[in-house]
Each structure stands twice: as structure tokens, then as C-alpha cells.
Amino acid sequence: MPGGKGIEYPLDITEINGADVLYESCGIIRESECNTAGLFGAAETCYSCGGATLSIQAMLAAAVSLTGKKKIAAGRYSHKSLINSAVLLGLNVKWIYPDTFLGADIKPEDVERAIDGDTAAVFVNSVDYLGGQSDIAAISEVCKKHGVLLLADNAHGAYKVFTGDHPLSLGADMTADSAHKTLPAITGTAYLHLADSAYLSAAKSAMSLFGSSSPSYLMLDSLDLCAKYIAEERESALHTTERVRELKAELISAGVPLYPSDDMRITVDAAAMGYTGEQIGQLIRGKGAECEMCGNRYAVLLFSVVQPEKDFAVLSEMLRSIPRTEPVEIREIPVIRPEAAMTAREAYFSAKKTVSVKEAVGMICAGINSPCPPCVPIVYPGEVIPAEAAEAMLYYGVGKIECCSL
Structure with missing residues (x-):
């Protein structure tokens, strides 16, 4: 048992008799994972106590194991866990470039050009930090045509379990979903969803390869409770996404410039208001809120499916009350294509x-x-x-x- 002996945290146990084993789950953890898989429309779901990072590492390793190939075609502006995995697994990455710097939106025709006979999988990031998305359905068709796996970093899109456009439903073979970003689960909880049960053995083995041998049962309990929320609170979650869309429309009508984004964030074009993203972040912080990300041009506000209703009115007032000045000239970074000298x-x-x-x-x-x-x-x-x-x-x-x- 952990040294705390459950005094402060009664559920802080380890893999004792009756508590199942995460990477070889066949008891209560397996039952919970199967319940969650059903909710997401997955054939199988693996719980992660190492965030979506562990899920990404595991699905890349599983793709190598399942195909015997080490080449991955990937959107250039992917989370660093992709390149961490490339280092650890010895992957050869063929980069697919979007039209904008740090964007996730890659074109299906560019995906097709990147695939060859040595390609194990295509890796896409959708949703990105600004709220941009790739056309997963169209990319899936390309992957199926060429017989390669489609892996989706859906860390910011787990809420799509409610909206009908989850990458699994659009044709992805494996997805890494961060539970804690947009669902009611504690930090570090995530899922690896699989479209085919044939992937499970390789996925579990890969989770064990990269994951801790002492997974947190507090996190596992949080994932189990999150499944209960998903099963019972669909209408409440959909109401939240609708409120985000309504707030966007209200802000645009009030002259607040927004960057197009998904249903769980508002991306403010601070430069068009006469500020940097950092300055907008400071103004919002001074009024008791915190941005998900503040850059040179944009300030990003990320919502959760359990966002309190009062927050929408407060945020609307915050953003509408910021005085406008002359737009700020922000230098746009071009898409950069470095040459590789070694792996x-x-x-x-x-x-x-x-x-x-x-x-x-x-x-x-x-x-x-x-x-x-x-x-x-x-x-x-x-x-x-x-x-x-x-x-x-x-x-x-x-x-x-x-x-x-x-």
C-alpha cells in the first residue's frame, strides 16, 4: 500500500488483490474502460494516468508494432510528445505542412502525397490551441485508400463525445483524448481510444512500456466518475457548447474580433483590438479569470462542459468592456521548413x-x-x-x- 495508508485519500491504493492491474486489466478497471469505450463509440478504451502524452506515445508504439514499419506522416505542428516518441522509438517522420504557422489544419491531398509504402500511420492534431481543426473524415478516406492507420491527437477535443464529431466517429483508428482539459476529470487523466479490438494487445503493451508501474487510483476513480457524467449529463454538456456558440455570436455582434475556433473555446484576436494577447490576458486576469494561452496576437479562453452558467455573462462583460484602440501590427511568422541532416x-x-x-x-x-x-x-x-x-x-x-x- 502507499505510504499514506489512505488516511488523507482513502482511494489512494495500489494494484492490490481485487483492485485490478491497469496495463493488464481484467477486473474493475477493465469494466470501467469498457463502459467508457461504449460511451465514446470505441471498440476499446485504455485509461491513462500520464495524460494524453502517454496515450500519444502508446498509439505510436502500437502502430509500429502492428505494422512493422517506422515511418509516420504527421502534421508539422504537433505536440512535442510526437517528437519525444520519434526519439524513443526511432521513428522516421515525414512532415505535412499546413498553410499557417502553428496551425493543425492539414489538407487531405497533402496527406496523400506524404504516404508511401513504408508509412505505418498518419498522425494529425485536431483541435489545436487556437481551435483550428483538420478534416478528419476526408483524411480518413485517404488513409483507408492506402491501408495506413490514422492516429488523432484529440487532447483538446474529448468533449466531442457529446457533439457527434469525435475523430473516432469520423474514421480515426486511434485517438488520444485528454479527459482533464474539457471534461470533469482531474489533471493528468486521459484516454487512448481504439476503433478495433485487434489493436488492444499492442496498445496495452505500449502503455506499459511508457507508463508508470504505479498508476494513481485517484486518477482512475476520476475517469470512472467522468464516465458517469458522460452517460448522464449529455444535455447539460450540449447546453454548454451551445452557450459558447451564443457567446461568440454576441461578442462578434459587439465588435469583439474572434478567430474561428471549435465549440469549446473563444480565441480573441487581440491585435485587431489594439493589444497583444499577453495584454488581453493581463486585463482578464485583473478581473478574476485566466486565459488558457496568451500569445503575441491571440488570447485563448478554454471552456469545460461543467462551466458555471454565470461565467458566460461575466466573460461577455469583460471582453465587451475592453476599450478598443488602433490595431497593433503583429509580425506574422511564416511556415518554416527546416532541412533534416539526421534522424x-x-x-x-x-x-x-x-x-x-x-x-x-x-x-x-x-x-x-x-x-x-x-x-x-x-x-x-x-x-x-x-x-x-x-x-x-x-x-x-x-x-x-x-x-x-x-
Whole structure:
């Protein structure tokens, strides 16, 4: 038993008799996972106590195991857990570029061009931090045509279990969903959803490979309670998404400029109001709220399916009361396409040194340095750092980076 002996947290137990074993679940955990799978329309669901990061690592490892291939075609601006996995698993990543810097919206035709006979899977990020989304259904058709798996980082879209457009229902083979971002579950809880039971053995093995051997039963209990919420509170959750859409319409009518986003966030175009995203964040913080992300141009407000009704009126008043000034000129970062000199694994495990970003131009990146949020690296291990990437890193506050020293 844990050292706390359940005094403060009675459910803080370990994998004792009768409590099941997370990565070989066949008892109460298995029953709860099956209940959740049914709610999401999955063939199988694996619980994660290591966030969507663990789910992403596991589905990539499972894809390698199931196909015997190590090439992944992936949206360029994916969460750093993808490149972490590439380093650990020795993956070869073929990048698919969107039209905008840090965007997740990749085109099906670009996906098709990235696939070849060595491709194990396509990896897409949808929803991204600003609320952008890829056309999962169309990308799924491309993947099925070529017989490759479609893996979706749905960390910000678990609420789509209510709205009918969850990546699983659109054709994804595996999805990594963060429960704690938009559902009523504690921090670090997540799911790995599988469209086919044939993937379960590989997925569970991969979860065990990357996950802790001491999973938190407090987190597992939270996931079980979240399943109860999903089963019983569909109308309440849908009401919340409707209220977010109504608030967007109200703000637009009042002249508040918004960036198009999904049904669980409002992305304010601060520059069009005469501010930076950080300044809007400070104004909102001063009124008792906190943004999910504040950048140079945008301020992102993320909702939950259990958002109190009073918050909508408060937020509306907050944003409508901010004085407008002349729009701020924000330098747009272009889509950057660095050239790879070696694999991510080779670079990461090479002899390395830390240098200033200004000195790093022309050197080979050997570390994973990503502004968080959105936790998306600008340049990846193994890539030669171009001047525009260095400028972008400085723009986002990254001053130093690890590079190959040889």
C-alpha cells in the first residue's frame, strides 16, 4: 500500500488483490474502460494516468508494432510528445505542412502525397490551441485508400463525445483524448481510444512500456466518475457548447474580433483590438479569470462542459468592456521548413552543447525546446536551424537551444 495508508485519500491504493492491474486489466478497471469505450463509440478504451502524452506515445508504439514499419506522416505542428516518441522509438517522420504557422489544419491531398509504402500511420492534431481543426473524415478516406492507420491527437477535443464529431466517429483508428482539459476529470487523466479490438494487445503493451508501474487510483476513480457524467449529463454538456456558440455570436455582434475556433473555446484576436494577447490576458486576469494561452496576437479562453452558467455573462462583460484602440501590427511568422541532416534519435543522443539561439543558425538541433503553451517545437532534433526558425524562437521567448557539438 502507499505510504499514506489512505488516511488523507482513502482511494489512494495500489494494484492490490481485487483492485485490478491497469496495463493488464481484467477486473474493475477493465469494466470501467469498457463502459467508457461504449460511451465514446470505441471498440476499446485504455485509461491513462500520464495524460494524453502517454496515450500519444502508446498509439505510436502500437502502430509500429502492428505494422512493422517506422515511418509516420504527421502534421508539422504537433505536440512535442510526437517528437519525444520519434526519439524513443526511432521513428522516421515525414512532415505535412499546413498553410499557417502553428496551425493543425492539414489538407487531405497533402496527406496523400506524404504516404508511401513504408508509412505505418498518419498522425494529425485536431483541435489545436487556437481551435483550428483538420478534416478528419476526408483524411480518413485517404488513409483507408492506402491501408495506413490514422492516429488523432484529440487532447483538446474529448468533449466531442457529446457533439457527434469525435475523430473516432469520423474514421480515426486511434485517438488520444485528454479527459482533464474539457471534461470533469482531474489533471493528468486521459484516454487512448481504439476503433478495433485487434489493436488492444499492442496498445496495452505500449502503455506499459511508457507508463508508470504505479498508476494513481485517484486518477482512475476520476475517469470512472467522468464516465458517469458522460452517460448522464449529455444535455447539460450540449447546453454548454451551445452557450459558447451564443457567446461568440454576441461578442462578434459587439465588435469583439474572434478567430474561428471549435465549440469549446473563444480565441480573441487581440491585435485587431489594439493589444497583444499577453495584454488581453493581463486585463482578464485583473478581473478574476485566466486565459488558457496568451500569445503575441491571440488570447485563448478554454471552456469545460461543467462551466458555471454565470461565467458566460461575466466573460461577455469583460471582453465587451475592453476599450478598443488602433490595431497593433503583429509580425506574422511564416511556415518554416527546416532541412533534416539526421534522424531525431541520432541527433538527440549525440554529443551536444547549449548555445544561444542566435549562434545556433546553421547548426543541427539536438534538443526539444517548445514554447508552452502550445508546446509545439519550432525546430526538431536532427534539423539544420535556419535563420527564420531562430527568429521565430526568439519571438516566442526561446533564448537557448541544444545543438549537436560535432
